[in-house]
Amino acid sequence: MREALRIRDHLLDELETGVRTGETLIRRIRAEDWTYRPQDNMRSLPELVRHFALVPRLDLEVMQEAALERVQEIEAALDEETDPERLASALRESFDLYKAYIVSLTPEELLDRSTRAFYAEDSHTQIQWQIETLTHLFHHRSQLYNYLKQHGHELHFSMLYM
Ligand code: NI
Numbered sequence: 001m002r003e004a005l006r007i008r009d010h011l012l013d014e015l016e017t018g019v020r021t022g023e024t025l026i027r028r029i030r031a032e033d034w035t036y037r038p039q040d041n042m043r044s045l046p047e048l049v050r051h052f053a054l055v056p057r058l059d060l061e062v063m064q065e066a067a068l069e070r071v072q073e074i075e076a077a078l079d080e081e082t083d084p085e086r087l088a089s090a091l092r093e094s095f096d097l098y099k100a101y102i103v104s105l106t107p108e109e110l111l112d113r114s115t116r117a118f119y120a121e122d123s124h125t126q127i128q129w130q131i132e133t134l135t136h137l138f139h140h141r142s143q144l145y146n147y148l149k150q151h152g153h154e155l156h157f158s159m160l161y162m
Helices: 002-027 045-063 068-075 084-104 107-112 126-150
Strands: none
Touching: 002 045, 002 084, 002 107, 002 126, 045 068, 045 084, 045 126, 084 126, 107 126
């Protein structure tokens, strides 16, 4: 069972890499980037960044079986936020809350506690949720990287590992 905690820590470390490099990307946002929307059917840059900053916190609610209304309430928390520094801090706080929950679980809870999202038919164990959150965060980090690059930022992929 102790092995489960090692895997938990590897997943948390990788999530932290996404958060740390995500903070760096958010801090690169300039005032003129705020109106950027690649296409009509895609999120604007502010919509993307606000969602990205809340990914761990939102997933934490979802994996604890919060109702849609509660998730929407959190989703709206940064609706007015335009300061990259505060958005980067929000991402970090979001991760800290998530991590506190994950490390509070026993190995048995991690592997066997099964919860169901309000939108899903099937449930997932907590370790499965950890994998889900990791891919969710990296999905939006890569979107943000592309948005900034498409909007003229000089970025090198090595920054995604620093
Ligand atoms: Ni998402």
